[in-house]
Amino acid sequence: MSNKTLKTFLKNEIILQAILVGLISGLLVVLFKISINSVFNIITKHWFHWYIFPLITTLGGLISGYLVSKYAPEAKGSGIPYVKSSLMHLGNLTRVRSIFVKFFGGIASIGTGMPLGREGPSVQLGAGSGALIGKLFKLSGTNKDKLISAGAGSAIAATFNAPIAGTIFVLEELMQKFSSSILFPVLIATVTASSIARYILGDKTSFQIPEISGTININIFICIIIGVVSGGLGVVFSKLIHKNNSLFQSLKTKPYLKTAIAGLFVGVFGLFVPQVLGSGTNSVDALLVNAIPIALVLVILLLKFLLTPFCFGSGAVGGIFLPMLMIGAYIGYVLGYVSNILGFEVNIVVTSLIGMAAFLSAVARTPITATVMVFEMTGGYNFILYIMLACAIADLTAGKLKHKPIYSELIVNQEKMSSDAKILDSKTVSDVMVKNTETIKQTSSLVETLDKMRNENVDFYPVVDEKNNLIGTIQKEDIEDVLINCGDKPLKIQDIMNSNIITANKDLDLYTLYFRLHSNNCNNAVVVNQSHKVLGTVSRYDIQKVL
Template identity: 40%
Template sequence: MSNTLTDYRRLSKLRGHRQINFIRAAIVGVAAGLLAVFFQHALHQAEALRGLVFSYAQSFPFGWPLFALFCATLGGVSAWLTVRFAPEATGSGIPHTKAVLLHLRVLPWRRVIPIKFIGGVLAIGAGFSLGREGPTVQLGAAVGAALATLLKVPRRASAHLISCGAGAGLSAAFNAPLAGFVFVIEELRRELSPLTYGTALIAAVTADIVTRAIIGHSPSFEIRNFPSLPLSALPVVLLVGVAAGIAGVAFNRLLLFSLQQVPRLRSNLPRSVRAALIGVVVAAVGWYVPDVLGPGHGAIERLLHMAETPTAPGVKYLLLLFVLKFLLTIVCYLSGVPGGIFAPLLAQGALLGLLVGSGVSSWLPEASGGPAALGVVAMAAYFAAIVRAPLTGVVLIVEMTANYDLLFVLLAASMTSYLVAEWVGEKPIYESLLQLNLSLRGPKESKNLEPILIDVVVEPRSPMDGCRVRDLELPRGCLLVTVKKGGEEHIPGGDTLLREGDEVTVVIAGERATSSSFVRSLAVAPYD
């Protein structure tokens, strides 16, 4: 009787903690939404300034040096700030956020928030082919870390606030709450415990409410009112998926190869100077092809809406734009300034779809279904091939288009591109970037070795499936504290049998990075 009463009290306490975390997640969502709105507004002002400088420079016969000076200065200052004050703010920020959630990196939010904000505004405002969505994810994660610190949340529970803050950032960046929620589940956490999806969903929705209340209901990309594709266009949709898979693999490999070469270049050039030189390259390319500048939102929206009109861009221009956007995104990412690849990937995908659609339309106009619709479909397919998060890409496009009739073709193209990347053995880009970063700098854990709390879901045929708790051989410092079976939580004993679908909570002390990776591996089914 006493044991039953003790277990009941422990479970009641756990449920109380979960409800408190839901309230904290809502606060994180509001704060992340506000920060994302301010970031977006600042970027719009910076891009408007770039447009004024560009127009002013073009009014002179030899005005290009002025525009080049503008791009180089902003890029160089952005890189200098990042290197000097917050190296963690380099690049997209999503790989760093994943490392924090795996306890392989720390998140110094006091430095990351201002530097990511200012550095991102400078670099993207300079026209670098980088996006704000990745930085907004890291800013949201930093908001979660800040709240955990200010509210004195135990470190073992702070990971949920960091992950839900990241999802809230993506939700606010795209005005797409479901995409932010799915991104946390599919890419960042990869588990479905009630606490994870509860906090992620609450934060994503509250962040989106804040965003819509301040800037309206418009999504990041205005790609609505495109016709649905008929079933007869399915062969072309699959062709788009194959093309997106091949191009996505090429992008991943070239980006990783380029990043691997940077440390090998025995150059004494500071990163700020390198970024300034890349700014000159950006200015040179953008001077003649302005559509490649920046993330690509405006250019892609215009090209997609022009695709069904007599003024539609030709195949040669689309090919030129795709190649330049492809290469310039990689070059800009090498600069190390704050900026992500999320939006540029969607822009490249749209260009690829327009290319395939325009080519097929000239031969089989009845079968293509329209270049614009294929451009929208290719955005999800290209994203799936590179990031390997097909559900996030599909949900994101459905939310931005508000066209659920596209769901089938989006799934067909995304799964095709996903399988192409899987078939050639290509790893997800954020996972590869994380591994590259760890190989260059090694893991860096917090000096505070307070225990952490992780949740895993037992997959079929995983080492945990069909295993009793006493036979798990958990590392030293690990304690399995609760098991949720069929919606009911239990305090496990040594004889408790784990089955697929069970939600397991483990407390880890000591060597957290190694132990957490080992525990997660026990719940994952092996690849055949």
């Protein structure tokens, strides 16, 4: 790179900001990981006695819950839903107190053995770093969102030593859209953070898989079975998370006592099955080298499947991302074991990794992230096609069972929301909708419609058919673009209208509608009755005026 090119590169502020975000986020995540592992190793090696270990895990839950309830309620749980909420401008990531509570609360809960993951808290730590740097540079709006996204992606990259997966995670899960303007700083930050993690922790994959020699051939039918089973169990797992959330919310006691209860349960079960403790990376490594008897594998799978939602629902600091990978690995192992008994002769290591990706794909509904993350974390590039197939089947199965992405559901259902989100949650569409909205017929001409929009000073119309049923929407800018590019072609509204409509009934809360609009990168929703007749419209601006 020439000096001139380097100077031009460095003059771009977003590049320097993204590097700074990646640097700080990477260091924070590495320190977080080292701290959790150190506490966990000390406790399990020196205090793993029946008369003290349950007390340690109870104390860890107590400390985590106290820090959250006393100083930063937004730091509870995973962190990914709160980051998504903040990107909708319904949360504040710039509170330094939140970062401290997330950091030390996570050490207290995960470090003492709760079967939760560090990746969710890490994402909030990284996103918080991005938000603070954005505040330092006096950024707002889209520019600030770029750094928040870069921080979140770099946290995933540093946590799993997976920069590509970190980037895709931002696009598929957090932003739910592709944007080159966001991709650029996220890529820079993830590479920076991953480089920091590799320099400090070493250049090795997150899971240590044994060498697989020769050609890998797995019956496609087995991949489909893994996908279907993972999809079904993923839906059950998500329902358990919601049930446990509701259970602990209904308990009329102090928040820190709820997390202490979860810690006590973990301590008791952990005495008998220590493999369920913590995020589970070591137990997955042992699984992949066939060092765990099948009976114990089934017990670990069942306990992890039940204890993770239980602890998460209590409100302790910790995520579900890494536990999902572990549970998926165990599901794949069991199905591979059964397949061998039935005479299919499959490699159990490969089925474990396929299950790992498929289960994550089903619960989070992020098949691309799941595929890339597993092969990047394990170095299993030579069976990526099997992983892709299982992830697609798992996602399809979850969709058929009407399962929504877990992190999106957690945003809508979270107990402690920002003050803005609480306001929106208390209001309904009928409070802000524009009634008696003008509609346009699908057979109307573009020129006539554009003239009408200009005369009435509107940018958007619902489109109806001859029976006045809603069938689409039309934007003024879309008509203008078509008229410029297509000249005098006699086009009708039905030729260019948008058929993917965001609709709402008048009793829907504004928080849910705002989330839908944001997730679909849409500015307007049409209010309809049960007969799909137009009652009015609501825009993002209408909702924001409530705040």
